[in-house]
Amino acid sequence: MILDQLKNQFAIVGVGYTPQGKIPNRTAVSFHIQAVKAALEDAGINKSEIDALYVYRHFDPISGDYDTTAFTVAEQLGVRPSVIGQETYCTRGWLYNGIGLLASGLARYVVISYGDNARSGRRSFVKELAGGKATDDLAAFGDLSTMAKYSMQARHAMDTYGTGPDVWKEIAIAERQWACLNPIAGMYGKPLDDEGYFSASMVAEPLRLLDATPNSDGGRAIVLTTVERAKSLGHPYAVIRGFGSANQPVLPLKICVDDPNAAAKVASAKAFSMAGITHADVDACELYDCFTYTVEATLRDYGFFRPEECRDFLRREHIGPGGSLPVNTSGGMLSEAYFMGMTPISEAVMQLTGRCGDRQLGKLPGTKTPSIIVCSDNGAVFQSHICLVLERGE
Amino acid sequence: MDFFEPRINADNAPFWEGCKAHELRFQRCKRCGKVRWPAAYLCPECLSEDTEWVTLPNRGTLYSYVVMQKPFHPSLAEKVPYVIAEVDLAEGVRITTNMFDCDVSALKCGGEVAIDFLDSETYSRPIAIWKGASE
Numbered sequence: 001m002i003l004d005q006l007k008n009q010f011a012i013v014g015v016g017y018t019p020q021g022k023i024p025n026r027t028a029v030s031f032h033i034q035a036v037k038a039a040l041e042d043a044g045i046n047k048s049e050i051d052a053l054y055v056y057r058h059f060d061p062i063s064g065d066y067d068t069t070a071f072t073v074a075e076q077l078g079v080r081p082s083v084i085g086q087e088t089y090c091t092r093g094w095l096y097n098g099i100g101l102l103a104s105g106l107a108r109y110v111v112i113s114y115g116d117n118a119r120s121g122r123r124s125f126v127k128e129l130a131g132g133k134a135t136d137d138l139a140a141f142g143d144l145s146t147m148a149k150y151s152m153q154a155r156h157a158m159d160t161y162g163t164g165p166d167v168w169k170e171i172a173i174a175e176r177q178w179a180c181l182n183p184i185a186g187m188y189g190k191p192l193d194d195e196g197y198f199s200a201s202m203v204a205e206p207l208r209l210l211d212a213t214p215n216s217d218g219g220r221a222i223v224l225t226t227v228e229r230a231k232s233l234g235h236p237y238a239v240i241r242g243f244g245s246a247n248q249p250v251l252p253l254k255i256c257v258d259d260p261n262a263a264a265k266v267a268s269a270k271a272f273s274m275a276g277i278t279h280a281d282v283d284a285c286e287l288y289d290c291f292t293y294t295v296e297a298t299l300r301d302y303g304f305f306r307p308e309e310c311r312d313f314l315r316r317e318h319i320g321p322g323g324s325l326p327v328n329t330s331g332g333m334l335s336e337a338y339f340m341g342m343t344p345i346s347e348a349v350m351q352l353t354g355r356c357g358d359r360q361l362g363k364l365p366g367t368k369t370p371s372i373i374v375c376s377d378n379g380a381v382f383q384s385h386i387c388l389v390l391e392r393g394e
Numbered sequence: 395m396d397f398f399e400p401r402i403n404a405d406n407a408p409f410w411e412g413c414k415a416h417e418l419r420f421q422r423c424k425r426c427g428k429v430r431w432p433a434a435y436l437c438p439e440c441l442s443e444d445t446e447w448v449t450l451p452n453r454g455t456l457y458s459y460v461v462m463q464k465p466f467h468p469s470l471a472e473k474v475p476y477v478i479a480e481v482d483l484a485e486g487v488r489i490t491t492n493m494f495d496c497d498v499s500a501l502k503c504g505g506e507v508a509i510d511f512l513d514s515e516t517y518s519r520p521i522a523i524w525k526g527a528s529e
């Protein structure tokens with residue numbers, strides 16, 4: 001099968017960071033190009049070696065920006081890749097596209113980039129209205145926001161499997177504990193306890209403000225290439241041991257919590273099978289956590305626990321610092337910064353290459369040096385999913 | 395309580411016409427029999443374009459619901475809190491709707507609802523009425 005031939009053939013060789021959090025007076029594109037520049041330096045390659053550039057989801061410009069497109073990112077980096085692309089919506093296609101180009105030899109290096117000035121520009125994620133007019137049927141029911149749609153799934157899981165705020169608070173608190181070990185995290189130095197969680201205001205009940213990722217300014221980029229080229233670069237990297245991608249292109253309202261073909265289930269089954277690993281082989285998870293419930297849904301759909309076991313599995317002692325399955329060790333999008341799939345994936349690479357300071361697994365008491373980390377990237381409302389099994393490369 | 399006028403297009407117009415007549419009308423594929431929503435030009439099961447509009451019963455079960463506590467638009471500031479609900483009708487069709495004047499603490503996913511309609515000046519829309527948790 002083709003997937004088996006692709007095992008251990010590709011690697012993430014560079015990660016690029018920018019200042020992040022609240023960084024006013026910056027355009028979105030400025031974060032993209034700063035992140036890509038840093039990723040190229042980290043990889044040790046020249047910009048002329050970028051043959052493909054994929055830019056995360058296209059947003060409407062805010063803060064007086066011009067439109068941020070793949071063209072503008074390439075232009076301002078002074079590069080002319082053969083392939084440039086951008087998501088128009090949250091369709092996570094960059095992985096298969098990038099791997100395909102590398103596998104065929106059409107590309108030497110593929111760069112994936114995210115950047116936004118969402119925090120300073122107070123970006124709204126309401127897509128159901130444009131200029132006060134409905135863009136679909138949902139506005140007629142006051143169903144404005146991605147959060148309401150995730151909350152709908154969270155409520156169904158709550159009534160069906162017994163999860164709820166006292167489980168989601170464990171996720172929020174565990175990620176905050178990680179963030180407090182990460183000086184660049186938005187919530188560094190701001191510990192969270194039960195009282196703090198429950199005092200956060202309800203937004204789309206049952207989800208609260210602290211169940212949702214806050215906006216960040218900043219950017220993040222990664223460089224993909226073949227393992228053969230990775231070896232020639234002379235520094236540690238992360239091997240892609242397994243991967244899977246799946247889409248569930250249906251309206252969010254048609255997503256079912258117990259769907260056997262959920263995108264995360266299909267994508268992770270492919271990735272685990274390709275990698276030849278079981279759950280016991282996983283040293284940590286870095287997961288897309290737009291909401292606390294997304295972490296529960298992803299770990300459940302990946303098969304780490306049965307739906308009704310959520311309460312036992314999702315405890316801060318288990319997924320937080322010192323726990324046996326560290327989850328979102330940078331603080332995640334919830335408590336570090338929101339750069340979509342780049343937040344979890346870059347952290348996995350940093351952990352595997354041993355560059356995580358106080359939160360470094362293997363140095364932090366009660367943890368082991370990670371050799372395998374599972375990552376997710378998720379698009380829209382559980383509609384598009386990427387699962388990656390990354391391994392330390394020598 | 396009205397929010398915003400729905401976006402009505404060539405595909406979904408008969409659904410919204412049905413709402414004015416207080417009927418839940420959906421497309422059924424005349425080839426494979428599958429009832430579909432959202433409205434679409436052809437059947438996503440078998441790609442047949444041969445379609446009829448059928449009326450489903452005005453009842454269903456509550457898949458899930460959310461209590462909107464924060465307004466995501468300035469015009470909603472005086473409308474919160476309100477309930478958005480997703481209801482499973484017959485034939486595997488699930489719709490988005492609202493529930494008003496209900497005891498939110500009594501709601502439970504899987505419970506039974508009846509569908510009524512709320513008439514606005516230019517359109518009507520389905521509203522779910524809580525009938526109680528299923529045993």
Ligand SMILES: [Zn+2]
Pocket residue numbers: 423424425426427428437438439440441442
């Ligand atoms: Zn059909």
